[in-house]
Amino acid sequence: MATENTNGMAFDYADRIVKQVLTAWDGQNKHADKFINKYDDAFYLNEVAPGKNRAIYLIGHLIAVNDDLLRILGLGERLYKDLDEAFIDNPDKAIQHIPSISELKEKWNNINKILNDHFSKMSVSDWMSRHMSVSEADFAKEPHRNKLNVLLTRTTHQAYHIGQLNLINGD
């Protein structure tokens, strides 16, 4: 009886904790959303600090990183791999032709909608399964290298850059 209770509660716990991590992830996306929709397009060409990344670069970077979740979580082909050159593989201003902020906004909204659709169907077991950048052999030895861990690291990664973006508007 005691064991059953413990296990029963533990099951609820795992489910609840996964939901809480998803809420944390979603919270960071909402912070970024708010920033992305707050200003005129020209504003996003400002640097977060003198000589540092422009807002448009960090926004493109966050889109490319979110888009890569499709691959690393095994959810399907990436939609915007072409963003990597300007926003992941190279520093800001290295690539001259980049998408406009309105194009980026559309991609941001689209990738996040698609991710949330996938996430809403994923079970605790799905989240605890290996991500696509770790081999089955390595995952057997290091079971924390699961999909939920990817989402955790991406959540703090977003917070890191949102902290920088918010320096522009005085927050």
Place this chain on the structure above:
Amino acid sequence: MATENTNGMAFDYADRIVKQVLTAWDGQNKHADKFINKYDDAFYLNEVAPGKNRAIYLIGHLIAVNDDLLRILGLGERLYKDLDEAFIDNPDKAIQHIPSISELKEKWNNINKILNDHFSKMSVSDWMSRHMSVSEADFAKEPHRNKLNVLLTRTTHQAYHIGQLNLINGD
């Protein structure tokens, strides 16, 4: 049988996920540690961007917020509540007399050691119990307002400010 297996796995899952959240928390502390121990004392008087918070302010802020975990997680009395005036209740430069960076370093190391000692003894059930800023009645209706959720929000909060701190050194 199937149920037992499911529950048994779920128990492992909850335990594993809590560990992963603790690792994420610890990772942010390590990033902050690295920053705090990287430069001469005078460096920390720099602003993260012109007219923005100084590094010493953000460091004091992170210490005060970590210290407040003792209270909100019900682990005991706060050690450094006197930091709140300069680093939480007021913006940077509003309070003239603040501790030196070497005093702050000592407090940072001490509070994090104490927190980690507490955390190493906490079970999944402990983490899923209510935090001290929510009433029992509200917690019954909103069980996600638990201690683990506090740790999640503090983890993204740290990442947010570390992103800002790292603007100073060109990262």
